[in-house]
Amino acid sequence: MAADGGGGRQHGLFALSYVSRAVEPDMESLLRVARAVAVDAGVRNGLASITGALCVGDGCFAQVLEGPGAAVLDTFDRILADPRHQEVRLLEFIPIACRRFAGWSMAFSGELAPGILAGAAVEHRLLERLGRGSVAHKAQVIAAAMEVNLRPFP
Numbered sequence: 800m801a802a803d804g805g806g807g808r809q810h811g812l813f814a815l816s817y818v819s820r821a822v823e824p825d826m827e828s829l830l831r832v833a834r835a836v837a838v839d840a841g842v843r844n845g846l847a848s849i850t851g852a853l854c855v856g857d858g859c860f861a862q863v864l865e866g867p868g869a870a871v872l873d874t875f876d877r878i879l880a881d882p883r884h885q886e887v888r889l890l891e892f893i894p895i896a897c898r899r900f901a902g903w904s905m906a907f908s909g910e911l912a913p914g915i916l917a918g919a920a921v922e923h924r925l926l927e928r929l930g931r932g933s934v935a936h937k938a939q940v941i942a943a944a945m946e947v948n949l950r951p952f953p
């Protein structure tokens with residue numbers, strides 16, 4: 800879903816990424832939720848100057864949200880409370896100079912390679928104990944994989 804987002808430098812921009820486990824983990828259900836989210840969230844995100852992308856795999860969702868810090872955190876608060884997923888693990892909330900997903904209020908990145916999201920979800924606690932750097936690295940790998948895998952919602 801396209802949206803204004805601007806590709807240039809903006810002040811006060813943040814990126815947040817998380818991994819979560821779907822309550823109904825089969826691929827058909829993951830895609831059904833992704834489609835439902837795309838319709839509603841695409842409009843809300845556009846109004847809040849949020850851009851980002853969602854992907855599925857291994858019974859998990861991963862999402863990157865970019866925009867003004869307060870708007871991103873408000874959106875994440877609602878996402879945390881959503882009963883369609885659980886074990887929502889924040890990977891990263893960092894200031895950014897430019898948006899990765901400029902022009903997309905909610906892009907879809909399909910299914911990531913098997914193992915990536917399950918690995919991120921399971922390893923999260925361990926990585927956190929080892930040091931934030933490892934979690935941040937995982938977040939960057941997921942965001943980069945999402946960026947090169949953009950496609951229309953199914």
Ligand SMILES: Cc1cc2nc3c(=O)[nH]c(=O)nc-3n(C[C@H](O)[C@H](O)[C@H](O)COP(=O)(O)O)c2cc1C
Nearest residue numbers: 832836840843844860862874877878879881883884
């Ligand atoms: C995996 C997943 C991703 C979501 N992404 C967004 C999003 O980017 N923006 C958004 O407004 N809602 C998103 N939602 C939906 C929110 O969780 C919530 O249902 C919606 O914002 C409506 O919130 P409300 O019922 O409190 O008004 C997502 C839900 C799920 C399960």
